[in-house]
Amino acid sequence: MTSLFFIFRLTLVSMVTYILAVAILTENFLRHVVRHTEEFFVIVGAALACAVITNAFSHVRRVRLIAGEVSSRTLSSRQRRQIEIPFEAGEAFDMIDAAIRELPGSEIAESARDSLQVQARVRRAAPYTQSGLPRHRLLSFIAPQPNQILATVTPNGEAGSVTLICEPARPAWTDWFLVDHGSNLENAEAVTRAITRRVAQRRRSEQADARQSETEKELTVAKLSLLHAQVEPHFLYNTLASAQLLTRSDPARADEMLGNLILYLRHSLPRTGQAMSTLGTELERACAYLDILKIRMGARLNLQIEVPAYLRQVELPPMMLQTLVENAIKHGLEPKSGGGTIWIMARSGDGTMIVTVADDGKGFSDDGAGTGIGLRNVRERLRLTYGKAAAFAIVANFPDGVTATITVPDHTLQGAAHG
CATH class of the missing domain: 3.30.310.220 (Fungal kinase associated-1 domain)
Known part of the structure; x- marks a missing residue:
């Protein structure tokens, strides 16, 4: 019905316009010849009506082909x-x-x-x-x-x-x-x-x-799980060998060393379903590791910790602090004959937590430099976890050594600090 009404409307308007035009024309200009032109105007009108109907039908047919339906909206x-x-x-x-x-x-x-x-x-x-x-x-x-x-x-x-x-x-x-x-x-x-x-x-x-980012994150988590499960063989062998020797000469120190080793291993095992750790947990792991080394290195290793209690509950990716501490030992203090000191410090910023690991060891010398894999891992994990909201910087310490600083966001720090 819509298509028929559309064709009828176009035909009606065209014919009414044609009739009015013919009437005005014959009344003003062709009055004296109107008797001889009536049939001509009728023929022209019929031809015009056929042309309008054909054109309108073609329009309706094409609209139906394009839209699949004929309505007042599609015919417009x-x-x-x-x-x-x-x-x-x-x-x-x-x-x-x-x-x-x-x-x-x-x-x-x-x-x-x-x-x-x-x-x-x-x-x-x-x-x-x-x-x-x-x-x-x-x-x-x-x-x-x-x-x-x-x-x-x-x-x-x-x-x-x-x-x-x-x-x-x-x-x-x-x-x-x-x-x-x-x-x-x-x-x-x-x-x-x-x-x-x-x-x-x-x-x-x-x-x-998003899938690529998720894949990268899963790959990093897999690497982290492997890192959790992996304890450096030399460190484990040397610790057990030292504990065995101490059982004969100093059983109390041997017991202390084994206790620290157990604590370190407990924190190093992978934890299913837990992607984040806390600064307090990571600090316990690092202290257990350093306490073992302190028994082995003696006076060559000193440790200073300045971490406020309210910051210990702040979330931190696992093994990140441990990586910085191990770098400070392997590439800073162990190559130095007289040893030195490691500082672990944390403070709150403007909605952030700033964790610093510093040493006064060999610094950026050729014999103290490592492969950089651990530091690249730290940067990548910070990027995947926090995006651009986190930062990592490593600079030379004065007068000797290296300072590594991690900045992570935490909007609860101000309330925790004032609480």
Whole structure:
């Protein structure tokens, strides 16, 4: 019924306009010959009615092919779409601008980023008259007129709302007589499909990045679990050998060394389902490790700890403090003949916790340098855990040694400190 009413309306308007034009023409200019021209005007009117009905039927048929349905909305030569893009207005503008510029037949595109508007002219091909037509001036009225597109992006919080208008480049009153054969419906659907494709492509890219980041994080966690389960063989052998010797000469110190070894091993075992540790737990592990070395190294190793009690409950990735302490021993104090001191300090900043491990050992000398694998692991784990909110710095200590500092976020520090 909708298609029949549409064809009837176009035919009726065209015929009424034709009859009025003939009446005015014959009344003012052809009054003396009207008796001899009545049949001519009837024939012309019938031909015009057939042309209008055929053109309207072609429009309805093409709209049905494009949209799969015929309604007042799809039959209209002027199409309006409201498209919600789940990105901020600037990104939404870039998407709609690219979609319109890549539209087939797009010839003129004017985009204003400040006002978030895009205007374009789109060349229209006539699906039923283009083929085989001679290019004569007398037939220029048959040539299809261009369409135009206006897109306006309205900011909507973190999203952008696009108002898309596709219409013929002619006055609106001509819609009573002329049709566009569904070309503006086709343009509106094409732009909508392009936006949908671009949004889906963006989502797939974000999901791929998220999967890659998750894979990197899982790989780091796997490396960390291996690090948990791995105790350096030389350290274990030397500790057990030292404890065996002490059982004969100093049983009390041997018992102390074995107790520290048990504490160190307990904290070094992997813990399923627990990705984060605390500064207090990591400090216990580091102290157990250093106490064992202190028994072995004697006066060559001194330890100073300055960690407030309220900071010991702050979360810290496991084995991070231990890595810095082991680096200070292996590459700082052990190569130095007279040994030295290790400082472990922590303080609160502006919503952050700052942990420092310093030594007065060999420093950045050639014979004190290591491979750097442990420090790279620290940086990577900080990046995966905190993003850009964490920091790691290692500098020369004065007058000797190295200072390594980790800064991690914790918004509960101020309340904990004042509590």
